Amino acid sequence: MALVLLPGLNNLIEDISDEKKLAPQVVEAALREALLKGYERYRRTLYLGISEDPFEEDYFSNFDVALDLEEEGYRVLASKIIVEEVESDDHQIAIEEVRQVAEDAQIGDTVVLDVTPEKDDFGRMAAATTKQVLAQKLRDQQRRMIQEEFADLEDPVLTARVIRFERQSVIMAVSSGLGRPEVEAELPRRDQLPNDNYRANATFKVFLKEVSEVPRRGPQLFVSRANAGLVVYLFENEVPEIQEGSVRIVAVAREANPPSRAVGPRTKVAVDSVEREVDPVGACIGARGSRIQQVVNELRGEKIDVIRWSPDPAQYLANSLSPARVEMVRLVDPEGHHAHVLVPPDQLSLAIGREGQNVRLAARLTGWKIDIKNAQEYDQVSEDQTVAALIAQRQEEEALQAEAEARLQAEQATRAEEDARLRELYPLPEDEEIDGEGDGEEDGGEVAPAKAEADDQLEPPLEEAPEEAPGEDVR
Numbered sequence: 301m302a303l304v305l306l307p308g309l310n311n312l313i314e315d316i317s318d319e320k321k322l323a324p325q326v327v328e329a330a331l332r333e334a335l336l337k338g339y340e341r342y343r344r345t346l347y348l349g350i351s352e353d354p355f356e357e358d359y360f361s362n363f364d365v366a367l368d369l370e371e372e373g374y375r376v377l378a379s380k381i382i383v384e385e386v387e388s389d390d391h392q393i394a395i396e397e398v399r400q401v402a403e404d405a406q407i408g409d410t411v412v413l414d415v416t417p418e419k420d421d422f423g424r425m426a427a428a429t430t431k432q433v434l435a436q437k438l439r440d441q442q443r444r445m446i447q448e449e450f451a452d453l454e455d456p457v458l459t460a461r462v463i464r465f466e467r468q469s470v471i472m473a474v475s476s477g478l479g480r481p482e483v484e485a486e487l488p489r490r491d492q493l494p495n496d497n498y499r500a501n502a503t504f505k506v507f508l509k510e511v512s513e514v515p516r517r518g519p520q521l522f523v524s525r526a527n528a529g530l531v532v533y534l535f536e537n538e539v540p541e542i543q544e545g546s547v548r549i550v551a552v553a554r555e556a557n558p559p560s561r562a563v564g565p566r567t568k569v570a571v572d573s574v575e576r577e578v579d580p581v582g583a584c585i586g587a588r589g590s591r592i593q594q595v596v597n598e599l600r601g602e603k604i605d606v607i608r609w610s611p612d613p614a615q616y617l618a619n620s621l622s623p624a625r626v627e628m629v630r631l632v633d634p635e636g637h638h639a640h641v642l643v644p645p646d647q648l649s650l651a652i653g654r655e656g657q658n659v660r661l662a663a664r665l666t667g668w669k670i671d672i673k674n675a676q677e678y679d680q681v682s683e684d685q686t687v688a689a690l691i692a693q694r695q696e697e698e699a700l701q702a703e704a705e706a707r708l709q710a711e712q713a714t715r716a717e718e719d720a721r722l723r724e725l726y727p728l729p730e731d732e733e734i735d736g737e738g739d740g741e742e743d744g745g746e747v748a749p750a751k752a753e754a755d756d757q758l759e760p761p762l763e764e765a766p767e768e769a770p771g772e773d774v775r
């Protein structure tokens with residue numbers, strides 16, 4: 301068949317490369333794949349209305365498309381195996397036919413033949429398929445480029461611009477750096493802030509949450525306004541002491557989307573000072589609250605509590621319940637991280653917070669289970685009895701868990717021993733290859749036969765092979 305001409309092929313590849321910001325080689329590969337799909341559609345249309353489509357899913361796996369950039373055209377090539385009798389014209393060719401051209405051809409060799417159809421025979425359906433596949437492949441390559449560009453991004457916080465809305469998600473345009481083209485990112489409903497006004501072309505700071513592979517859509521960016529990493533980034537940019545390393549952020553607990561509309565977003569940040577003369581809380585708040593106000597403005601009025609971290613758990617728990625005043629902290633179960641916090645009656649509601657938000661954030665920040673108690677009504681004897689029962693229950697559960705894990709490890713070890721024994725009796729082919737490689741002499745002498753004769757003589761009866769112990773599902 302003759303070369304199918306594509307006038308302006310080089311200009312087409314160059315224009316697509318510039319528009320999509322893709323390498324010319326990538327565009328060429330996408331075009332070859334699209335033309336191959338078009339050829340497959342052309343072959344299938346020959347059977348429309350006549351008989352059932354005889355082609356299987358991988359029928360055209362031996363076909364390929366070759367682009368000729370000098371003459372600006374393409375050819376469809378098929379790799380065929382030389383056989384005595386042909387059963388499939390698309391995959392095989394008779395040896396008599398090949399020997400008319402190459403006398404030294406042998407059965408089992410592979411030849412590449414030009415099977416390009418005439419341009420007029422290609423058909424509108426095949427051409428439309430080629431166009432659709434090319435557009436899809438170019439989109440896939442763009443998404444793959446996005447994944448590589450953003451996957452290892454050092455700065456996870458980006459400036460995003462609202463483009464449009466899809467269902468409950470906001471589609472935003474983001475860029476990984478100066479001079480780089482903008483790409484689309486999705487801000488799901490759960491990662492939005494209730495106080496944000498997402499209008500067209502509005503800009504926001506967003507946290508790059510993940511670059512994930514979405515079925516049928518390829519790699520896609522997901523950003524968040526509710527991630528705690530955004531708060532850390534904003535403080536790092538507003539507080540020079542954090543950038544210098546004299547102040548560090550130890551922990552962050554954030555509730556950007558409270559369960560009730562009556563409760564607003566709130567964040568607790570625990571900070572510590574590396575240098576004694578530096579006040580970490582004061583450094584983060586700034587003169588007259590100037591530094592923290594910048595963070596609050598970016599988060600659209602979200603309440604932020606900056607508390608001082610302490611290596612003493614009792615002190616740290618007391619600080620975490622700020623702004624409530626705490627009388628005493630009892631670490632009733634240090635191993636289980638359970639504490640009773642005693643507060644005055646007038647501080648009880650403040651310590652708990654509206655709908656329990658303050659104590660909930662304090663528990664997340666410290667990693668302790670916190671029970672707020674009225675200091676005047678606290679009965680230590682009865683509370684200790686209740687805690688002792690809880691400790692006994694926890695220890696029993698831990699013992700059961702440890703026993704289950706030990707039993708699972710023992711079963712796995714038994715299975716490993718049984719597998720090793722079975723492989724000694726009935727070695728796998730790869731085991732014999734490894735044994736054969738290791739039996740040679742060090743000085744390059746002859747390699748001894750690797751157990752071949754011994755294995756022929758040693759054939760234990762099947763009934764002597766041990767049965768595998770049934771596994772127990774440990775949950």
